[in-house]
Amino acid sequence: MARRALILLEGASNSPLYNDAARRLDLHPITLSADPALFDYLAALGIEAIRVDKDDVDALIRECIRLRSTYDIAGITSAQESVYAVVGKLCRYFDLPGPNPTAIERCCDKFIQRQVLAEAGFPIPAYRLAANATEVERSTAEIGLPVILKPAVGIGSSGVRLCRNVDELAEHTIYLLGGKHIWRSSPRILVEQFAQGPQYNLEIMGSEIIGIADADYSPPHFVCRGHFYPAQLSDEEYRRVADVSLSCLKALGLGWGPANIELRWTNHGPVVIEVNPRLAGSPVSDMVQLAYGIDLITEHIKLVIGDEWDLRKRHLHTAAARYLIPEYDGTLDWIDGASRAAAVSGVAEVKLYVEPKTAIIRKGHSGDRIAHVIATSPNRARTEAVLQRAVGLIDWSIAAFPVQGE
Structure with missing residues (x-):
């Protein structure tokens, strides 16, 4: 009998976890990627990887047909949003469970x-689409400062900035349109009203809300600095957040598999910021498992291969993460204290993303983070105290880049 394989298209922060989960389910993971060398974990985990153009659906189909001569392809999926529609097309071609590519x-x-969402009457920020500086200025005048500028297509807060005055608006417009920002599609800027209030992130599987987190997205670039599960919401607030979120999925034609929804609680109640048709990036899945006892990645793979998933919550703990972000650019001289932080009772994980002597160049997106700490306990106050203590044990030094000519 041919070995069952799980095809993973491209890679993302969660991809190593997908490979580990696939092996636990007795599946052989295979990655199809335009450049497998970009993903260090493939060699480290001994993952079979095949080079193929991620945007060429016909080439991907041919590769999967070739693989079927050796393997029983049980499912096809990805942890990367940019190729998830292609995943849906492949699943439809091979009659496998998968997302709706059009949705x-x-x-x-x-x-x-x-x-x-606007046509369906959902609460969203006022918005306009702009393709040049003149349209950005006109859109801002119609909405009123402050506004958020963001690429119409993108992830990880890349290119997102709160502009509080005309100088910041002009500066970020030049950044986006002047060649510094790497566009994933033709340059189109979304100009949005700034919805002010605490932010909540939801992790959803199918039509079931697994968890809601308090999330700290500090302006001006909205790089996430921390999560806390479960969020502090009253029963009525939880109901309203849940109703809006699940209704959004229906309006967008979603509801199969994972989704991540970001919203803010304003003076007018919940306002939808973004609906993402995927799991949130690492380490959110780890926190959900610590808080509720549900392994989102394993359950997603079960859905992908046609098995019955199990979304029952095993327990209710608190889990929190803090992401460490440098305040200025330079060369990382040293980073210390990770082992001491990891030894603190209640700390679940300490992970460093960079090594000493690495150049630190902040770009205002999730790639600016250099480490994270995760803590858990049955009690929110205890978890907060553990997290604060552990983070306080980690320190680093960054040497400023030499000034040219000195």
């Missing part, structure tokens, strides 16, 4: 997503 494409374009 994924509609959702991943933030402007189209805004249009769909």
